[in-house]
Amino acid sequence: MENKREDIGQIVDEIAALRKQLQYHTYRYYVLDDPEIEDSQFDMLMGRLIELETAYPDLITIDSPTQRVGGIVAGGFKSVTHLSPMRSLGNAFSAEELMAFHNRVQSGLGVEAKIQYIVELKMDGLAINLTYEKGHLVSGVTRGNGNQGEDVTSNIRTIKSVPLILHSDATTIPPLLEVRGEVYMPKKEFERLNREREEAGEALLANPRNAAAGSLRQLDPKITADRALDIFVYGIGVYTGVELTTHGQMLEYLNQLGLKINSQYKIFETIEDVITYCTNFAEKRYELPYDIDGMVIKVNDLASQQFLGYTAKDPRWAIAYKFPAEQAITVVEDIFVGLGRTGVLTPTAILRPVRVAGSTISRATLHNLDYIEEKDIRIGDTVIIHKAGEVIPKVLSVVLEKRTGEEIPFVMPEICPECGGKVVRQEGEAAHKCVNPHCPALFREGLVHFVSRDAMNIDGLGPAVLNALVDTNLVKDVADLYQLAMEQVLTVPRMAQKSAENLLTAIEFSKQAGLARLLFALGIRHVGVKAAGIVARHFGDIEDVKKASAEDLLQLDEIGAKIAESIVAYFAEEENIELVERLRSAGVKTTEEKQAIEENQLFAGKTFVLTGTLDTMSRTQASDIIQKLGGKVSGSVSKKTSYVLAGAEAGGKLDKAQQLGVEVLDEEQFMKMVRE
Numbered sequence: 316m317e318n319k320r321e322d323i324g325q326i327v328d329e330i331a332a333l334r335k336q337l338q339y340h341t342y343r344y345y346v347l348d349d350p351e352i353e354d355s356q357f358d359m360l361m362g363r364l365i366e367l368e369t370a371y372p373d374l375i376t377i378d379s380p381t382q383r384v385g386g387i388v389a390g391g392f393k394s395v396t397h398l399s400p401m402r403s404l405g406n407a408f409s410a411e412e413l414m415a416f417h418n419r420v421q422s423g424l425g426v427e428a429k430i431q432y433i434v435e436l437k438m439d440g441l442a443i444n445l446t447y448e449k450g451h452l453v454s455g456v457t458r459g460n461g462n463q464g465e466d467v468t469s470n471i472r473t474i475k476s477v478p479l480i481l482h483s484d485a486t487t488i489p490p491l492l493e494v495r496g497e498v499y500m501p502k503k504e505f506e507r508l509n510r511e512r513e514e515a516g517e518a519l520l521a522n523p524r525n526a527a528a529g530s531l532r533q534l535d536p537k538i539t540a541d542r543a544l545d546i547f548v549y550g551i552g553v554y555t556g557v558e559l560t561t562h563g564q565m566l567e568y569l570n571q572l573g574l575k576i577n578s579q580y581k582i583f584e585t586i587e588d589v590i591t592y593c594t595n596f597a598e599k600r601y602e603l604p605y606d607i608d609g610m611v612i613k614v615n616d617l618a619s620q621q622f623l624g625y626t627a628k629d630p631r632w633a634i635a636y637k638f639p640a641e642q643a644i645t646v647v648e649d650i651f652v653g654l655g656r657t658g659v660l661t662p663t664a665i666l667r668p669v670r671v672a673g674s675t676i677s678r679a680t681l682h683n684l685d686y687i688e689e690k691d692i693r694i695g696d697t698v699i700i701h702k703a704g705e706v707i708p709k710v711l712s713v714v715l716e717k718r719t720g721e722e723i724p725f726v727m728p729e730i731c732p733e734c735g736g737k738v739v740r741q742e743g744e745a746a747h748k749c750v751n752p753h754c755p756a757l758f759r760e761g762l763v764h765f766v767s768r769d770a771m772n773i774d775g776l777g778p779a780v781l782n783a784l785v786d787t788n789l790v791k792d793v794a795d796l797y798q799l800a801m802e803q804v805l806t807v808p809r810m811a812q813k814s815a816e817n818l819l820t821a822i823e824f825s826k827q828a829g830l831a832r833l834l835f836a837l838g839i840r841h842v843g844v845k846a847a848g849i850v851a852r853h854f855g856d857i858e859d860v861k862k863a864s865a866e867d868l869l870q871l872d873e874i875g876a877k878i879a880e881s882i883v884a885y886f887a888e889e890e891n892i893e894l895v896e897r898l899r900s901a902g903v904k905t906t907e908e909k910q911a912i913e914e915n916q917l918f919a920g921k922t923f924v925l926t927g928t929l930d931t932m933s934r935t936q937a938s939d940i941i942q943k944l945g946g947k948v949s950g951s952v953s954k955k956t957s958y959v960l961a962g963a964e965a966g967g968k969l970d971k972a973q974q975l976g977v978e979v980l981d982e983e984q985f986m987k988m989v990r991e
Contacts, residue, residue, distance in 0.1 A: 323371075326367060326371060326374070327374065329367065330364065330367050330368070330371075330374055333360055333363060333364040333367070334364065334379055334380060336360055337357070337360055337361060337364065337380040338380060338478070338479070338480060340352055340357055340360075341380065341475055341478075342478065342482070342573050361380065361381070364379070364380065364381055365381055368381055377479075378451055378452065378479040378480050379479075380479070392465035392466055392467060392532070393465070393466045394459070394463050394464070394465065394466070395454065395456045395463060395464060395465070395466045396462060396463050397444055397456065397461075397462060397463065397464065397493070397552065398446070398491075398493050398552055398553040399493060399552040399553050400461050400462055401442060401444055401458045401459075401461050401462075401464075401495060401552070402461060402625065402629065402630055403461065403629060403981060403983070404611065404629055404630070404633055404634060404635040405626075405629040405634050405635070406609075406634070406635050406636075406637050407634050407635065407636045407637070408636075408637050408639065410590045410594065413586065413589065413590050413593065413612070413634070413636060414586060414590070416612070416634045417430070417586035417589075419631065420614060420623065420631070420632065423622070423623045423631060424619055424622065424623065428619075429584075430586075430614060430619070431561075431582060431583070431584055431614070431615040431616060432582070432583050432586065432589050432612055432613065432614060432615060433561075433562045433563050433580055433581070433582050433583075433612075433613050433614075433615040434580060434581050434582075434583065434589055434592055434593065434610050434611070434612050434613075435549060435577060435579075435580045435610065435611045435613070436577055436579055436580075436596075436603075436607045436610060436611075437607055437608055437609040437610055437611045437635055437636075437637075438497035438499050438547055438577070438605065438606075438607055439499065439522075439523070439524045439605075439606040439607055439608040440497040440498050440499030440500070440523075440524055440527050440528075440605075440606075441457065441458075441497065441498045441499075441524070441527050441528045441531055442457070442458035442495065442496075442497055442930075443455055443456070443457060443458070443467075443471065443495075443496050443497070443498050443531075443546070444456045444457075444458065444464065444493060444494070444495055444552065445471065445477065445493070445494040445495075445496065445548070446491075446492070446493050446494075447481055447489075447491070447492040447494065448490070448491055448492075449488070449490055450480055450481040450488040451479070451480055451481075452468075452471075452472070452477065452478070452479050452480070453468075454466060454468050455467055455468045455470070455471025455472070455477070456468075457531070457532075457931075458930060458931075459930070459931045460930070460931055460982055460983050460986040460987075461982075461983040462983070464931075465532070467531055467532065469536040470530075470531050470532075470533060470536050470539040471498075471531075472536070473536050473537075473539045473540035473544075474498065474544050474545065474546055476545050476546050476575045477546055477574075477575075478572075478573040478574060481572040481573055481574075482571065482572050482573035487556055487557045488556075488572070489554050489555050489556040489557050490555050490556050491553060491554065491555045491556075492551065492553075492554045492555075492572075493551060493552030493553040493554065494548050494550075494551060494552075494569065494574060495548065495549060495550040495551065495552060496546045496547055496548035496549060496550075496574075497546065497547055497549065498527055498531055498544055498545070498546050499523065499524070499527050499544070499545055499546070499547070499605050499606070500523040500524075500526045500527040500530065500542065500543075500544055500545070500605075501523075501543070501545055501604050501605050502523060502604055502605060502606065503604065504542065504543040504544075505520065505522075505523040505526050508520065508526060508542065512777070522606070523605070523606050524606065526542070527542075527544055530542035530544055531544065545575075545605070546575055547575055547576060547577040548569050548574045548575060548576055549566070549576070549577070549611075550562075550565070551565055551569070559617060560616070560617055560618070561615045561616055561617060562613050562614075562615050562616075562617060562620075563580070563582055563615055565617070566580060582615060589612055592610075593609075593610045593612070593636045596610060597638045597639070600638065608637060608638060609635050609636050609637040609638050610635070610636045611633060611634075611635050611636075612633065612634050612635075612636060613632060613633040614632040614633070619632065620632040620633075641671050641701075641702055642671070642699055642700065642701050642702075642711065643669045643670065643671045643676070643699070643700055643702075644669070644697060644698070644699055644700075644714065645666045645667045645668075645669040645676075645697070645698065645700060646666065646667040646695065646696070646697055646698070647664045647665070647666060647692060647693070647694055647695065647696045647698055647710075648665050648666065648667055648694070648695075649664075649665040649694055650662050650663070650664055650665065650681065650687075650692075650694055650725050651663045651665055651678075652727070652728060652732055654731065654732065654733050654749060654754070654756040654757065654760065655760055656757060656760035656761045656763065656764045656838055657748070657757075657838070657840060658748040658749040658750065658751075658754065658757055659746045659747070659748050660727065660728070660731075660732075660738060660746070660747045660748065660749065661680070661681075661682070661683070662681040662682075662683070662684070662687060662725065662727070663678050663679070663680060663681060664678060664679045664680075664681050664692070664698075664710055665677065665678055666678055666679060666698075666700065669700070671700065671702045671708060676700065676702060676708050678708075679700050679708040679709055679710050680708075680709055681710065682745075683745045683746055683747070684725075684727050684740075684745070684747065685745045687725050690710065690712060690713060691713055692710055692713055692725065693713075693722035693723055693724050693725065694722060694723040694724075694725060695719075695721055695722035695723060696713045696714075696717075696718065696722050697713070697714040697717035697718075698710045698711070698712065698713050698714065699711045699712050699713075699714065727747050731749035731751060731754060731756075733749070733754055733755060733756035733757075734749065734751050734753075734754040734755060734756065736749050736750065736751030736754055737749075737750055737751070738750075758785070759778075759781065759782065759785060761793070761838050762776075762781045762785070762790070762793060763778055763781060764836065764838050765793045765796075765836045765837075765838070766781070766796075766825075766836075767836075769832070769835060769844050769935055770828075770832055770835050770836035771825040771828050771832060771833070771836045772825060772828065772832070773796070773818075773821045773822055773825045774817075774821045775814065775817055775818040775821050776796075776818065776821070776822075780807055780810070780818070783807045783808060784796075784799075784807065787806060787807075789803050789806075792894060792897075793836070793837075793894070793898070794894055794897035794898050794901060796822055797822060797826070797898070797901035797902065797903065798901065799819065799822065801815055801816075801819065804818060804819060825903075826901070826902045826903045826904060827904050828903075828904065829851070829904050829906070829907050830851040830854075830855070830856070830857055830860075830904070830905055830906055830907035831844075831847050831848040831850075831851035831852065831907050832847070833851075833857070833898070833903065833904070833905060834847035834850060834851055834857075834860070835847035837885070837891075837894075837895075839881050839882055839885045840881040840885075841877045841878045841881045842878055842881060842882065844935050844938075845873070845938060845942075845948060846873070846874060846878050848938075848939060848942070849871055849872070849873060849874060849942070850868070850871065850874065850882065851907040852907055852908070852909060853871055853909070854909075855906060855907055855908070855909035856905065856906045856907075857895060857899075857905040857906070858905075860882065860886070861886040861892065861895075863882070863883070864883065865879040865880055865883050868882055868883070872947070873947065916944060916945035917944040917945065917946075917988070917989070918941055918944040918945050918946025918957075919944075919945035919946070920945075920946075920957075921941075921945075921946045921947070921957040921958065922946065922947045922948075922949050922955060922956050922957050922958075923938075923941050923946055923947070923948050923949070923956075923957065923958050923959070923960055924948070924949050924950070924951065924952050924956050924958075924959045924960070924968055924972070924977075925937055925938065925948065925959075925960045925962075926959060926960070926961050926962070926965045926968040926969055927961050927962030927963050927965030927969070928962045928963045929960075929962040929963075929982050930962070930963070930982055931982060931986075932982075934962075937960060937985070940989060944989070951968070952968050952971040952972050952975065952977060953975070954975055954977075956972065956975075956977045957977075957978070958977070958978050958979070958980050958985075959972040959977055959978070959979045959980070960980050960981075960982070960985050961979050961980070961981060962981075962982060
C-alpha cells in the first residue's frame, strides 16, 4: 500500500512537470514565435501527458494542455455581464480630427499639461474579454453590447496563444484580472480556409474579420480549434493586487503574464508625431500578416485617463484613427452582363487588375443602364474606382481627358445571355429583365437565394455544389434539396464524407427556419426580408397567406400594392402551391408565431434607419426588435426619421442624420432603450 501511494505521488509530480513544460513551450511557439524544441519533441511530451491522464482520469484538471479542445457541443451561448463595461471608441478620419481630439484632451487636462500618447494597431477582429482568477482562465466572453456578451469560453480555450494559466514567474499574479483583446484570423489561415471551402463547394468567407467572428461563435469547439485563430490583448478591465501607472507599462505587464501583446506600439510626445505615424501606416498595413483597419491613440498616463473619464458613448482619452477608403485609376476592358434571381440583368465592369485597399480588383458593379449612361462609362475608358473596406468596388467617374475616341458605348442586350429569351424594361423601372420563367439562370440563382443566410441559411450549399446537383438532375426545384440522400451528395465532385454529413445536417436544421424565412426564400417578387417577416407574423401559417387577398395584405403596415399583388400572383400559380406542399411534406416548417400586440409598444410611432455593421446582431435582427416594439424601419433618412441606429463603417445615412439633426444611437444605447 505504501508503494502504491508513492507511485501515485510520482505520477502527480510527473503530470505537473509535463504540464509546466507544455505550457512553457506553447507560450514560446504561439506567443513569442520563438520555439525552443522541435514539433516532434512537443508531440512526445503531449503524448506522455495524455497517456498518464488516460490512466489516471481523476488527475485531469480543466487547465491541463490536453483540455484545450473539449468534446461537448454547446446548445447555445449564455449571456454574461462584464465586470466592467467594454466601451467602444470614437473615430477620426483625418489629421484635422486627430488634432481636434488632442485639443479636447488638452482642454480637459489643462493647457500646461504635458501629454504623452501611445499608439497601437487597430486589429480588425472580434473584441473579447478574458477573466483570470488566481492566474487561471475562467471565462472568455465576446464584447456584445459592451455590458453583456456571449460566453465562448470553450472556444477561447482552443486558441493556443491564450494561456490557460498565467506565468508564475511574473512579478505579481493578480487575484482577479479582466483582460481585453481582439481575436483575429491571420491572412494565411483565412486563405487556407477559403481554399478548402472552395474545394468542398462551400460558400467562401467574406473577409478575415467575419471568419474570426464566425469561428469564435461555433457551437462545436473542435471546429473553432481547426480555424487557427490568434489573439492580441490590449488592455485591462477590473484588476486587483498590482499597481500600474501608464498604458505602456500595462502592456508590458500583460506580456510578462504570458499574454500576447502586439509589439508594434509606439509612444509619442507630440500629437504631430502621432499624426505622421498614423497617416504613414496606411500603406504599411498590407505588409502585415493580419488585417488592421486603423490605429488606436490613447493618453498613456492612466491617472490622466481616469481624470478625463468618458462621454455617454466613448472614452475621452482614446480615439480610433480609421484608414481612408482607397481609390485607384484603371481601364474598363469590357462590360459583362450577369443575371440575378429575379431576372434582372446587371452590368459589371471588367477592369484591368489594379491594387486597391490591399486587394487586387478586376471588376466593379455598374448597377444598371441608367448608372452607365449618367456617368458615360464606355468600354476602353480610363476610370477612377473606389473601395471602402469589403464593399464591392464601384466606378466613381471617367477620366475624360484620357479618351482617345476608340472607346465603345455600352448597349444593353435585347435577348437574355443565358436563355435567349426576351429582355424587357418596364416603364418607370431602371432594371432590364429576362421574362422567360424557365430561364435556367433564374432557376440556379433562385436556388442560391433559397439557401442564403437570410433565407433558409443552409451552410455548405455554395454555387459549385448547387450547380453539380442541378447538372446531375438531383435537384430540379428547391423541394428536392430535402430529399437528398448521403450516396447522392457524395457524387458531387470533391465532396468528402464529413462535408456531406455537415451538408445534410444543415439541410435538416433549415427545416425549422420558420415561415418568415421561407417566404423570403421562395423568391416572391418584391418580397424582401422585412416584408416576409411582417406577413409571416401577421398570418402565422402559409395556408392563411395563400388565402389572403390583395386587400387583406394591404391592411398590413408597410405592405404596398406591389408586394400585395406579387404575393397573390405567386399563390395563384398551381406549380407554386405544389412546391409549398412538397416542402411541407418534407418537414419544412410553414408557420410562424403570430405577433401579438405587445404590451410594450416602446417604439410606437417611431421610425428607425439602420446603417453600418452591428456587433451583436444583424440588421435584420435589429429590425425585428424594432417592429416587435411597434416601430418602423425605413431605408432612407429624412426629417421624419426618429432615430438612426449606426454600427461600424456607417456611411452616408449617418452623415445625413447629422446634417438633419436626427438622433443617432449606437448599439449599446439602442439595447439600453430596449431593456428599459
